[in-house]
Amino acid sequence: MELLEEHRCFEGRQQRWRHDSAVLDCAMTFSIFLPPPIDGKKPPVLYWLSGLTCNDENFTTKAGAQRVAAELGIALVMPDTSPRGDAVADDAQYDLGKGAGFYLNATEQPWASHYRMYDYIRDELPALIEAEFSVSDRRAISGHSMGGHGALIMALKNPGRFSSVSAFAPIVNPTQVPWGQKAFSHYLGEEAEKWQAWDSCALMLASQAEDAIPALIDQGDADPFLAGQLQPAVLAEAARQKAWPLTLRIQPGYDHSYYFIASFIEDHLRFHAEHLFR
Numbered sequence: 001m002e003l004l005e006e007h008r009c010f011e012g013r014q015q016r017w018r019h020d021s022a023v024l025d026c027a028m029t030f031s032i033f034l035p036p037p038i039d040g041k042k043p044p045v046l047y048w049l050s051g052l053t054c055n056d057e058n059f060t061t062k063a064g065a066q067r068v069a070a071e072l073g074i075a076l077v078m079p080d081t082s083p084r085g086d087a088v089a090d091d092a093q094y095d096l097g098k099g100a101g102f103y104l105n106a107t108e109q110p111w112a113s114h115y116r117m118y119d120y121i122r123d124e125l126p127a128l129i130e131a132e133f134s135v136s137d138r139r140a141i142s143g144h145s146m147g148g149h150g151a152l153i154m155a156l157k158n159p160g161r162f163s164s165v166s167a168f169a170p171i172v173n174p175t176q177v178p179w180g181q182k183a184f185s186h187y188l189g190e191e192a193e194k195w196q197a198w199d200s201c202a203l204m205l206a207s208q209a210e211d212a213i214p215a216l217i218d219q220g221d222a223d224p225f226l227a228g229q230l231q232p233a234v235l236a237e238a239a240r241q242k243a244w245p246l247t248l249r250i251q252p253g254y255d256h257s258y259y260f261i262a263s264f265i266e267d268h269l270r271f272h273a274e275h276l277f278r
């Protein structure tokens, strides 16, 4: 691993690292915020998954999460959103290829050789974080838009792995909306039945009551993608049917940007802290 950047931040450390990912078969960069130690205890980790066009720096530099993470004693890990490098397949449009990995394992070429973000986020990255940094194995997960979809499927597909999950403006039903349908048809093929394993609404409806974990979703009602791409109420209804403890908050006047995330990230950190430190 190579340390690319380090900054003191709210008495903790904000770092940026490059490492070779065996799962993705390319070099990857992630950011991490390490809070100042509280009572000598190893901090739990909140994984943050970003949206389309992002890398590890969008949340790190725009969300303003470090002050409250330092106060609560939560480490933040910000991975990239896709494999990277000249050898990795790409597309000219922003919603496919680099910056648009959709947190799944692609089965179709030319994507299948590198696009395995699900395995990277689920296995390789936490193993690396827990081996290389002084953190505990208590984990929570959150994300925005495509990353909200990523956080929700990670939680739904891996009972017991995360103590809580949250999302900002998540793509909850990718099999039914243009962003998801485009990505899934390229990465997974045209057989729509195979897409269900990567759709949080389908996963929620198939979930077991004993696997439920606390979930919080914030959605701005001035988000231009709300009606066409996001529709969080569909997941809220599935959660109601399965008695999942999911809170959906509609925030008046807020859009899809990091200004929206910055406005509510403190609530999400305090929500995760309640369950991480239980």
Ligand SMILES: N[C@@H](CCC(=O)N[C@@H](CS)C(=O)NCC(=O)O)C(=O)O
Binding pocket: 050, 051, 052, 053, 054, 058, 062, 094, 144, 145, 146, 256, 257, 258
């Ligand atoms: N129309 C936008 C769609 C992409 C977009 O809104 N990306 C969101 C996530 S879905 C984002 O976080 N962008 C980066 C940023 O705001 O820092 C574009 O073409 O860039």
